[in-house]
Amino acid sequence: MAGITLGVASETASGERRVALTPETCRKFVARGARVRVQRGAGLGAGFADAAYAEAGAELVEDAGAALETADLVLCVQPPPAATLLRLREGACVVGLLAPQADPARAEAIARRRLVAFPLERLPRTTRAQAMDVLSSQAGMAGYKAVLIAAQLAPRFFPMLTTAAGTIRPSKVLVIGAGVAGLQAIATAKRLGAQVEGFDVRPETREQIESLGGRFLDLGVSAAGEGGYARPLTEEERAEQQRRLGEHLKNVDVIVCTAAVPGRPAPKIVGAAMVAAMRPGSVIVDLAAETGGNCELTRPGETVEHGGVVVAGPLNLPSQGAVHASEMYARNLLNFVALFLDARAAQAGALAFDWNDELLAKTVWPAPPAQAAA
Incomplete structure (x- = not known):
């Protein structure tokens, strides 16, 4: 035939x-x-x-x-x-x-x-290729699921609640990385009622973060480069950025890490000393676990505790939303084929x-x- x-x-x-x-x-x-x-x-x-x-x-x-x-x-x-x-x-x-x-x-x-x-x-990341972009479609599901995992692990409510027992303040959520997964995580955390911040080394992501109701975390160090790409930070700039980030994390309840570089190990952004300085009961969900993690203490595929801080390194999060992830993925393939x-x-x-x-x-x-x- x-x-x-x-x-x-x-x-x-x-x-x-x-x-x-x-x-x-x-x-x-x-x-x-x-x-x-x-x-x-x-x-x-x-x-x-x-x-x-x-x-x-x-x-x-x-x-x-x-x-x-x-x-x-x-x-x-x-x-x-x-x-x-x-x-x-x-x-x-x-x-x-x-x-x-x-x-x-x-x-x-x-x-x-x-x-x-x-x-x-x-696949080239061009406008014409958007309908075929499996990395973007699957990252959207990963960012969504990561926040739900964080909400489940956190020993607190995400939204502000006014109850007969008093007012519960909203959780403070920081999303590191403002790619597709990060932006979906920001939007999901905001929908759950959290107080949300987004951090990215590219200052041009500020508008995207703020459009979703998040606050752009400005650490005073810009990695703006040419053509929309981030430039490498100098050792002094990186040290200052890390110092300021570490100070900020002391008052954060939940961190969702999404920073990844295709084909390379994930950049280490949250150091062990930063985790040690966070409040007990804080949660870190590291989407970059499959390529080593953005947190030094991440163990791929495991959820561990360090000094009262829970660090989760889930793998293959899109599979947890298999129905919609498959629908998007299959349409991406159809458009490419x-x-x-x-x-x-x-x-x-x-x-x-x-x-x-x-x-x-x-x-x-x-x-x-x-x-x-x-």
Whole structure:
């Protein structure tokens, strides 16, 4: 049977509940002429029943091999194991959060099978790419969940309450980092009634923080650089920034850390001495735990206590909101795949890659064929 075959299997990473294809996006791929194969149970962790996929036009298969090994296009959330990649059809296209540089065996499998791999963490952050930006969509869920974790761990109310037993002051929440996750955290903490501050080394984030009802924490040290990027601080500037931040944290009830640099270890911002100076009962939730954490005392995947201060390092927070995280992620993938899959190409059994399109050329790994041959 001619036509493009799209395969989706159950995610195998520990604790992963998201899925790369929802019944909604399945229906749209089928409308483009793709034949869709989905492993039974692939969407259950995110609340999508097998029957919903079948109704959307998917063929349900029993195991990952049947879903993937003859597929022309494979969609995933977490990177498939190297052994799975080695069983894919030679030249197949794989789209997801693949992180090939993080695992030599994975990178070798991609090369050996000559897979056209699109690690979406490499997608250029441009206006045109916003509808495909999986990092942003998933960071929004992470920021939201981080504040809910903080509210659960904190031994206090977030909002101000006037009760017969007296007035309860609102919790003071500081969000470090004003990217997508940080801004969502600010908005969520504000909705819960906390007194919210946001801190970022980029002074231009002040307007975004204040637009969400937060107060911009100005430590008197600017890292403003060219082109909207932060410049490195001098040793003296960094020391002064850390001193002022440490003083400020003595009066903060909750810190949510979100500062991350793609492909690099998370910057250490909250030192052990700062934590020691915080009030007992304070809480730190470190979204950057997966890349080492913004807090020196963070232990990835654990919640620990230091001198009465609770430090949580949750992993894969988007998976905790698997329904909406999957819906956003699957739409991101649909919008990206639409760059090279139209109805005519799907029916002809070929994917049409335009390597002059910077979104494809800069996302594919290791390099587009034209560049590789040059």
